[in-house]
Amino acid sequence: MIDVYVFGNAPAPVREVTRDLRVLWALEETGLPYRVERLDFARGELKRPPYTRIHPFGQIPAIDDDGFTLFESAAIVLYVAEKAGQLLPKSRHSRALAAQWAFAAVNTVEPAIVELFAIDAFSADEAWPRSGGRRSSNGRSCAWQRWRGSSRSGRTSSATSSAPPTS
Numbered sequence: 001m002i003d004v005y006v007f008g009n010a011p012a013p014v015r016e017v018t019r020d021l022r023v024l025w026a027l028e029e030t031g032l033p034y035r036v037e038r039l040d041f042a043r044g045e046l047k048r049p050p051y052t053r054i055h056p057f058g059q060i061p062a063i064d065d066d067g068f069t070l071f072e073s074a075a076i077v078l079y080v081a082e083k084a085g086q087l088l089p090k091s092r093h094s095r096a097l098a099a100q101w102a103f104a105a106v107n108t109v110e111p112a113i114v115e116l117f118a119i120d121a122f123s124a125d126e127a128w129p130r131s132g133g134r135r136s137s138n139g140r141s142c143a144w145q146r147w148r149g150s151s152r153s154g155r156t157s158s159a160t161s162s163a164p165p166t167s
C-alpha cells in the first residue's frame with residue numbers, strides 16, 4: 001500500500017493546486033491502492049521528524065510504499081507509472097521523451113507559472129516598479145515572510161493565513 005503525504009490544511013488559494021495532486025492524479029489513473037496522510041504545515045509537521053526522515057526538505061508530496069520512500073512529485077509520478085505498468089510507453093526513446101516532459105514540466109514550465117501565481121496571490125494590489133526590478137520576486141519573498149511569521153507566532157490575519165506559499 002502506498003502512503004501519500006499531502007498538504008492537510010492548504011488554505012483556499014492553493015487548495016486545488018498543491019503538488020500532491022500530481023501524485024494523487026497518477027494513482028487515480030492507475031488504480032493502485034493508496035492511503036492519504038495529511039500533514040499540517042502551520043503546525044510544523046512538514047519540518048520535523050518523523051516526516052523529515054522521508055522528505056529532507058520538509059515539503060509535500062512524498063510517498064512511503066511499504067518502507068520505500070520517495071519525494072519530488074515528478075519522480076513519484078514516474079515511479080507510480082512504472083509500478084503500475086501503465087501511463088508510460090514501452091520503447092526506450094518514447095520513455096525518454098516522457099521523462100523529458102516530466103522534467104520540463106517541473107523544471108522549466110512550473111517556475112514561470114509559480115511566478116505568475118505568486119503575483120496574483122500575493123502582490124495583486126502592488127504597483128509595478130517604474131524601472132528595473134521585478135515585482136514578483138520582491139512581492140513573493142515578502143509574502144512568504146509575512147505568512148511564515150504569522151503561522152509561527154500563531155497570528156493569522158485573513159490577508160496572510162489564506163495564502164501560503166506554493167514553493
Ligand SMILES: N[C@@H](CCC(=O)N[C@@H](CS)C(=O)NCC(=O)O)C(=O)O
Nearest residue numbers: 018019059060061072073074166167
Ligand atoms: N519540486 C518539488 C516541490 C515541492 C514543494 O514545493 N511543495 C510545496 C507544496 S506544493 C511545499 O511543501 N511547500 C512548503 C515548504 O516548502 O515549506 C516537487 O515537485 O515535489
